[in-house]
Amino acid sequence: LTFVYRQHDYPDPEKLNTFSGFAKRFGHELKVEEKAVSKSLNKLMSDIQGKPEQNVLESLAIRSMAKAKYTTKSSFHFGLAFQYYTHFTSPIRRYPDMMVHRLLQHYLDQGKSAKKEELEAKCLHSSEREKRASDAERASIKFKQVEYMASVEDKDFEGLITGVTEWGIFVEIIETKCEGMVRLVDLTDDYYEYDEKNLRVIGQNNKRMFTLGDKVNVAVKATDIDKRTIDLVFAD
Numbered sequence: 001l002t003f004v005y006r007q008h009d010y011p012d013p014e015k016l017n018t019f020s021g022f023a024k025r026f027g028h029e030l031k032v033e034e035k036a037v038s039k040s041l042n043k044l045m046s047d048i049q050g051k052p053e054q055n056v057l058e059s060l061a062i063r064s065m066a067k068a069k070y071t072t073k074s075s076f077h078f079g080l081a082f083q084y085y086t087h088f089t090s091p092i093r094r095y096p097d098m099m100v101h102r103l104l105q106h107y108l109d110q111g112k113s114a115k116k117e118e119l120e121a122k123c124l125h126s127s128e129r130e131k132r133a134s135d136a137e138r139a140s141i142k143f144k145q146v147e148y149m150a151s152v153e154d155k156d157f158e159g160l161i162t163g164v165t166e167w168g169i170f171v172e173i174i175e176t177k178c179e180g181m182v183r184l185v186d187l188t189d190d191y192y193e194y195d196e197k198n199l200r201v202i203g204q205n206n207k208r209m210f211t212l213g214d215k216v217n218v219a220v221k222a223t224d225i226d227k228r229t230i231d232l233v234f235a236d
Helices: 013-024 037-047 054-064 095-108 116-149
Strands: 005-007 069-071 156-164 168-173 179-183 192-195 200-203 209-211 215-224 229-234
Touching (some): 013 054, 069 116, 116 215, 116 229, 156 209, 168 215
Antiparallel strands (some): 156 215, 192 200, 215 229
């Protein structure tokens, strides 16, 4: 019988390996083998409770996971470790919940199998709407974070390096959980190069390094409420 499922694939191995290497910088081990990853992830989440790195590791763990979606294909749900999974008890009444309610009643009334193509189209639409709602939620949170950080530009903060790119260093401020960027062009003491393999930037002459997981002191240089960006500089 055609049905609506909640699908959640196994994490992307490359993203999982990157996350494992990042967690190791804080002294945590994550096993990435398919049979061991679930138990190891649960242990990691338990171990970091209440620690300074909790927020950044939880955020990166989510980013390394596959995106859950609605589908008519009866496939495994990694996050819950169920071979078959659907949900229909959400207090906010998602449309997929209503599809499940209707299908259950239809089949209890001895109805024939529903048309798969029609349901799959509705599943795809629901998954897209869910992503759009999630993006809007993140944007609204970022908006308020930028608004707040604009009021504390004269204060220094302790932060964790959460990302490194060829144009800048992402830092999450421990006190506020806000993430901003230190742009490489603002590092005037040397010319810094991006080491993609080791996820770090390194000074060409002074050999000063900034790596994922490093603790740094930063201050707010500028904020842009329209673009929802926070530009940081190293406080030292």
